[in-house]
Amino acid sequence: MIRKFLLPILLAAPLWMLAQENYCGTVQTDSDLAWLREWQASYNGSGTRGSDLIYVPLKVHIVGNDEGGGRLTLRTLYTDICNLNEQFAPTGFYFYIFGDIDYINNSDYYEHDWLAGAYMFAENNVTNLVNIYFVGDPAGNCGYFSPSGNAIAVANSCAGTSNTTIAHELGHFFSLPHTFYGWEFGLPDIDDQEQVDGDNCTTAADGFCDTPPDYLPERWSCFTLPVFTDPDGVEFSPDETLYMSYSSDECQNRFSEEQQEAMIDNINGPRAGLLTWEPISVADVESAELLSPEDNITNLFSNYTELSWSSVENALGYELIVSLTPTFTAISANIFTTDTTVILTELAPEKTYRWKVRVIAEGNTCEDYTEYRTFSTGAETLANDLTDLESDGWMVFPNPVAAGSGLMVKAENTWQSGDLLQVFNNGGQLIWQEQPGVGAQQHMIATNNWPTGMYLVRMTMDGLVSSSPVFVQ
Ligand SMILES: [Zn+2]
Structure with a gap:
């Protein structure tokens, strides 16, 4: 999908990048990577990793079109967060949804170009949270992290079960470049082509020495490994298991040790604002019935x-x-x-x-x-509008009611102390009664274990008695 490209650097992109939906639209310049380069220069092979989980708050923005259509389902979102926490478990990051989900209805954001994306971030980002936007089309990509917008956008179609797009973009958010960094825009200088023997691993490509050379800036499948030749003439295949590569989702399953250490120091460094919130407690819960x-x-x-x-x-x-x-x-x-x-x-x-x-x-x-x-x-619909109360100022619905379902009594006026709701079976026996809440206007009656048949709901309100027949089916 071809979109308006507003950043000059993208004009240099080879045509094949524009001719198809890209996996990732993240563009990190050398200045965006300045912190990482400094970190890599001082990394001595052992990190600062602790044993405690690091809780990372996500501000989730679910974007729909102007009518609210096309939104990511909650089922997918919740499952995504669970997947993400498995993917980041070795790093020690634990992501959680901070506060309410932000629903945005805006067709220009739902299918956005770079400029509209920038507006979306500027308008909706919340400080000290990882802002992530689920949209229909993030500028022709599966997803991207915008360093200037300081936010992530992900296509709903790339956010399904077992996706690695979100982990990949979060990797960018926490400073990581692509494993093939330098290859995005054509053939890099020979010095910037990472060698298999590791001689230039600190200066070439992503600067990590435990991520092997990768010259593949396009989607590839781990089942058809292509073979490349490094500047020394050594043949190799890229490592398809790394989230920061462009291999297919099913191939990827890890961040390297150094990538993990960089992300940990990043969140304790320039991203420390994320850690200023009250810690959460992850609650284990029973299932509902x-x-x-x-x-x-x-x-x-x-x-x-x-x-x-x-x-x-x-x-x-x-x-x-x-x-x-x-x-x-x-x-x-x-x-x-x-x-x-x-x-x-x-x-x-x-x-x-x-x-x-x-x-x-x-x-x-x-x-x-x-x-x-x-x-x-069934074919029949409930005819009564909920606001269309019967002439005596109250109604019971649905009628007929399915056995086991709730029966709602709704009154025009509020109930007072001494008012009463009663239900009689067709033999005239009182089978249920309750005092509705003072000040309330509706009351739910459970019909559990009521046999099929006709019943009479009687309301006593302000000393006046009236009844309504109800059929339980
Ligand atoms: Zn990327």
Whole structure:
């Protein structure tokens, strides 16, 4: 994808770079690498690594188009953070989502060129956090780190499970160049071509002596290793396992020891602002339990389906995912909520859906989902608008209600002390009663274990009694 290139240095890029979607659009100049060069000059072979985890706060910006479309799913984001922490475990970095996710709706940012990207960073970056933007198209690349914008942009299409793009761009953020540094813009001077024997490893390419020569500034697969010849005439193949190379995601699995040490000193040095926040505690949590509706329930309202699950101690919230397929590939809803109940109002009629939930805790987006449950929507929709209360000032919905689902009572006026809600079965027996909360206008009745049939909901409000029939199906 050809984009406007505003940086003069990019005009020097060979044509093949412009003719296809690039893996990485990061451009680091010698001055961007000044800290690293100094670090490498003083590195004596042993680092300053400690045994404690280093908590790294991410400010996550999820960018959609003007209508909010195209956003990265939460499922992908949470899984990405878990992958990232595995990828950075040897370095001792532990990434976590700092505060709320920032949702941005802007088509110019969603598919941006370099200039719009620069505006996006300037407008939305938060200081002392790693600002990362998930977008549709980051200037024709899978991703890039902008040294001047001090932020990372990643394409949603490159952020899927098992991606290494995010780790790669974070490597740049923490000072690392490409292993093939110098080859991005054509053939480097012979002195800058790293030799296999390591003679010029501190001055050529990325300046790390434990990353072997790499002359491949384009995407390559580890299954078809190309062979190069160094200035000494020694043949070699690049190391496909390094995140800072351009090998395919499935080939990469590590930062070298020196790369790790540089990143550790970088976060303790010029990036130390990241460490000024209160430390987090990574909470381990139990799984939630799906409560209602029961599995395989049919004929729910497509415009009013209520899902609920158990509350879990130490949960920050819950990620709900609803899909038409058992593999959860076609996602119908994917939301984060601090509640344990969600009402879906935009499902399709006469469809079968699966739903499951995972618990999100502080510093922990890695818990498993529950087993999924299935439900089907019917042809009928809930006719009553929620604001369209019946003439006597209250309503009960949905009606009919699926056995096991919640039954909502909504009143026009607030309840006061002494008001009462009661439910009678069709034999006239009182089976449930509660006093609604003083000052509240809605109250949920659980229909767990109620047999199918007709019921009467009776409300006593300010001394007046009125009733509404409800059918449980
Ligand atoms: Zn890169």
